[in-house]
Amino acid sequence: MSALNPKIDQVGNVHQAMYQQIDQLLQHGLIASASYRSVTASTNSDAVADLQAFAQNAPTSWAEQPSLSAPSPVTLDEVLPRLYITDRQTGGRGRQGSSWDSSDDAVTFSLLIKLPSTPAIADLLSLAIGVAVARAIEFLCAPVRVKLKWPNDLCTLFGIDGSSVLQLCKLGGILIEANAAQLDCRVVGVGINLNEAPQIANPDALPALALAKLTGRALARHAAVAALIESTIEVLDELSEDPDSVLQQYRDRCALTGQQLSMQVGDQQIDGLCLGINHAGGLQLQTAGQVMSLRSGQVKKIRPQ
Template identity: 30%
Template sequence: MEPDALTWELDETVQSGEVLAARLGVSRVAVHKRVARMRALGYPVVSSARGYRWQEGAPAPRPLARRYHGPLLERVHYLAEAGSTQDVLRAMAEAGAPEGRLVVAEAQTAGRGRRGRSWLSPRGGLYFSLLLRPELPLSALPRVSLAAGAALARAAGVGGLKWPNDLLAPDGRKLAGLLMEADLRGEEVRYLVLGVGLNFEPPPASGGAGLAAYASVSRAQVLARFLSEFEPLYARLDDAEAVLAAWRAHDLTLGRAVRVTAPGGVVEGTAEALEPDGTLVVRTRQGRRTRVGAGDVEWIGGWR
């Protein structure tokens, strides 16, 4: 689904229908009809006698470009709704889209998290996917996810990270999740699609948290901050210790008694270390150090 051209012209400041019509090469009536259609689809467009604008803080192209000017933002595709921003961006990647292509959706009908789980994506949250084309060995790929987790924690400004990349609110509820999907050809990384889902209000019946309860910040601000924080870490992916240090600065996992449900079974013990390849090291009650490359962590004994 290609967004309407008006999504690239609207901003947070009011613009008259006449000005927008001139830019788009259409009539004022056509602009009015397009705005009505966009609002019906779910875009946060504000109309007044003076003209049209985005709702303040909407994660739309112009508001984002004004807040972030770096190389990780090539072009923004802003959708009222998507099945999954991951799938939309993957199709663009296959068609040759460059690094920095960003897909943002107001809502997702088939959002997903790690290991195929669904991710509730009602309107009002922040859901986006970023296309990356890094030149990395396969062993270094987990650092992308760790760097993104650290950047997301910095951008949100609250909570901390549960391995591998869940952002938890101060009360331990899930605030955001991160999903990285890679397209590989042998030892070559063709591209990565990095997806983030961040709740601003707790989704109904999810048990999750919402950022609005902890910080007064807009979705555009958080997304721009994420790009600003991720950019320098992405540029230093060859420096494993720099990435690990950034992740550890927001760590809520190491030193805790944990139960990790991994593909190979359940591991219980103390989360002892994080290795350069993203592996979590758990020391079991028998004193054995077990390396876990992927899995779901639970706290033994509860959050506190």
């Protein structure tokens, strides 16, 4: 019997391959519950709304799931990790208030997870998710090598329009959110350009690139989702057991180490040489006379050396 109730969340016209893939993830215990919508404004917003509703004893999207309908209140532990996935996202958001919309040519999902109990490990969560997604992409698209642009961009080197000059291109991004309703949980949002890349209006942004352009073939979305979820759960386990190993994997893929950068930190622009990632996951930037450890900020430009 299927572990996923097809009527949950008013799924609508479910793609059978995706439905079966989610069911396998549930049956194998990689996720505990799932919400699949053909269209939604934002998978991250859906997850945050559930957290807030649960904290207020209001109905959640998992309330009608038969396996969890018990007389006593459902605990979060029974439904986590919970996958929120959509065919099309119409009102998503990225960092710094940027939009993050997608079509069925992309993979867009959020994973609601319990935060690791150790604060030092929790600080590395964003980097760990980057490593997990990079490993999944490399598995799907070998021999593609993924670079990670701190703090949340997934990139690779590619010659645009057949050029022999390789430049850093964006394959996707990560957005991790917390909510005051449940401080021990995190919403991990992932978006990947699968078979089509969006048009980027910002002249300072990296050019967008689809995985299909790299591989020369269309990629099945359900297979990509399976690889991404499996890799994410695997790396989260690694993060709890050996955070130094996960941090080193990020450092090995860091696209910024050794590069001259222009950073936007709040309303301040800071220029300097990236020395890499420190033990707490911060960006080390050497400026005139000092080394700064940045916990947040946006890379506005990677300057030619």
